[in-house]
Amino acid sequence: MSVQERKQRERAERERLIVATARELAERQGWDAVTTRRLAERIEYSQPVLYSHFRGKREIIGAVALEGAAELAAAVRAATSTVDGPRERVTALALAYLDFAERNPAVYDAIFQLDGGLAFAHEDTPEPLKDAFAALLESLGEVAGDGVHPGLFTEVFWASLHGLATLTRAGRLLPEDAAPRVELLVDRLAMA
Amino acid sequence: MSVQERKQRERAERERLIVATARELAERQGWDAVTTRRLAERIEYSQPVLYSHFRGKREIIGAVALEGAAELAAAVRAATSTVDGPRERVTALALAYLDFAERNPAVYDAIFQLDGGLAFAHEDTPEPLKDAFAALLESLGEVAGDGVHPGLFTEVFWASLHGLATLTRAGRLLPEDAAPRVELLVDRLAMA
DNA sequence: TCCGTTGTCTAGCGATGCTAGGATCGAATC
DNA sequence: GATTCGATCCTAGCATCGCTAGACAACGGA
Structure with a gap:
């Protein structure tokens, strides 16, 4: 049980990281600069990870x-x-x-x-x-x-x-x- | 002289065609559908022609x-x-x-x-x-x-x-x- | 120890805006 | 009338985009 909970927490944390990074990037360089590749690089994961949290951009x-x-x-x-x-x-x-x-x-x-x-x-x-x-x-x-x-x-x-x-x-x-x-x-x- | 004038007229006419086609396409299917390829196809010219009239999209x-x-x-x-x-x-x-x-x-x-x-x-x-x-x-x-x-x-x-x-x-x-x-x-x- | 699920990554698809370089065509010159 | 030369246009390609398939690894449970 505790293992699952930890994973859920980590997952939720990563999702917050994605949103916060997207926001920061957009605020700094505009939404055009928020590409899935750049976003993935910033959060230090690969692109497909984004799609396990969100349907798309x-x-x-x-x-x-x-x-x-x-x-x-x-x-x-x-x-x-x-x-x-x-x-x-x-x-x-x-x-x-x-x-x-x-x-x-x-x-x-x-x-x-x-x-x-x-x-x-x-x-x-x-x-x-x-x-x-x-x-x-x-x-x-x-x-x-x-x-x-x-x-x-x-x-x-x-x-x-x-x-x-x-x-x-x-x-x-x-x-x-x-x-x-x-x-x-x-x-x-x-x-x- | 007359040849040059004719060419200028044709060029201006083509430019109007580009703008009108872009507008029609945008109004019908949204600006996202207005790609340089589609636009070029509609006016029956190749893409680079667009760039001889306009700097870009x-x-x-x-x-x-x-x-x-x-x-x-x-x-x-x-x-x-x-x-x-x-x-x-x-x-x-x-x-x-x-x-x-x-x-x-x-x-x-x-x-x-x-x-x-x-x-x-x-x-x-x-x-x-x-x-x-x-x-x-x-x-x-x-x-x-x-x-x-x-x-x-x-x-x-x-x-x-x-x-x-x-x-x-x-x-x-x-x-x-x-x-x-x-x-x-x-x-x-x-x-x- | 093995299996299976879960999670992640590499690689690639089709499409985008834009451009380099070659081909073609027509007007002007001999 | 043949030949040059410049303008005009197209084919092909680049880098990048959003998104996805399929291989691979890691890890919990039997």
């Missing part, structure tokens, strides 16, 4: 995405928990969200841009993704305004943040004016 | 992006030109923008998601891209509100639309609620 991206979604949810909650006032919380949320996207571009891509083979907007959506949306909803639902469904409002606000994040990082928007953009967005969208 | 994507940007600008102007009232124009703009993204997903990706090797937010940004932004600015600048820079407002509104477009198409948002999302966005962001 997509699933590895998906694993990074889930890990990142949990961190994003935590970051948002941490940023809003210490702030008084609904409107101020929303501002803090927006800044925390954009800050996360800026500091973890590869992870952000894994969550929202790349195909990690994850389901969205269904009941079989992985828990971390639903929880990340829930974290947004907690603060944004307060400022949806009368007669506006909190979920709908959260979707719209989230989409705006997502647009700012991706367009900025893709070089479509200059990062200098990030602050006034957030200010404008919160001023107009948040009621109360 | 990136530049082909860029060419599709420029063509698409011009069409997007035209679509936005067409949708807004026949509408009375600033607010109504903005609603029409938003719907036209999202409609374009939905009906030309591959082209939209080429413009805003993929790396087409294009410069943005600089003075050396290609004209069609600057003009597409200008087309948005024409209608959005009217509803920026007092003391708000029209360019900044346009950026924020555009980012919101971009977020809705990409999240919807990536399966992150359900398409059913598209209409109320737009309504909410226009209601809150547009002043006047």
